Amino acid sequence: MDDFSRECLALVADTSLSGARVARELDNIIVQRGRPLSIVSDNGTELTGMAILRWSQDTRVEWHYIAPGKPQQNAFIESFNGRLRDELLNETLFTSLNHVREALAIWMEDYNTIRPHSSLGNLPPATYAKLSASEMQRDGRCATSRASRPVPLHHRAINAQMKPGLYS
Numbered sequence: 001m002d003d004f005s006r007e008c009l010a011l012v013a014d015t016s017l018s019g020a021r022v023a024r025e026l027d028n029i030i031v032q033r034g035r036p037l038s039i040v041s042d043n044g045t046e047l048t049g050m051a052i053l054r055w056s057q058d059t060r061v062e063w064h065y066i067a068p069g070k071p072q073q074n075a076f077i078e079s080f081n082g083r084l085r086d087e088l089l090n091e092t093l094f095t096s097l098n099h100v101r102e103a104l105a106i107w108m109e110d111y112n113t114i115r116p117h118s119s120l121g122n123l124p125p126a127t128y129a130k131l132s133a134s135e136m137q138r139d140g141r142c143a144t145s146r147a148s149r150p151v152p153l154h155h156r157a158i159n160a161q162m163k164p165g166l167y168s
């Protein structure tokens with residue numbers, strides 16, 4: 001999942017997922033989206049082995065593991081996993097691995113392109129990801145920068161001690 005756009009970048013179903021398989025899937029995402037600066041994950045065995053350590057070093061992608069037993073440190077993915085589980089996995093009796101893969105692809109397409117997210121100004125993640133900073137400014141939301149927080153649209157918004165009516 002892309003933390004910025006909330007896009008689901010891949011859903012992989014198989015009989016088992018090794019670190020080498022995860023690394024191949026990450027390589028596919030990089031081809032499509034570019035190299036991320038960092039990845040945050042839990043401490044699952046497929047994410048803590050030598051294959052992922054080697055992949056992280058080879059690609060120069062920083063890997064950050066959340067503290068064991070602290071899923072709130074990766075809240076976006078925990079929320080996403082809950083939705084996926086409640087809306088698809090717990091509600092569907094899958095008949096084959098291909099059935100699972102098809103259902104995941106349909107669900108991911110809906111999640112990324114149709115479903116509005118309140119944290120993204122009620123836009124679907126794919127639409128939000130395509131917006132430029134100037135478009136975001138024009139429609140009244142905040143401008144973005146390389147910083148982790150929004151940049152005020154107007155210099156007066158920086159002054160935390162503004163008095164009501166002073167600038168009206």
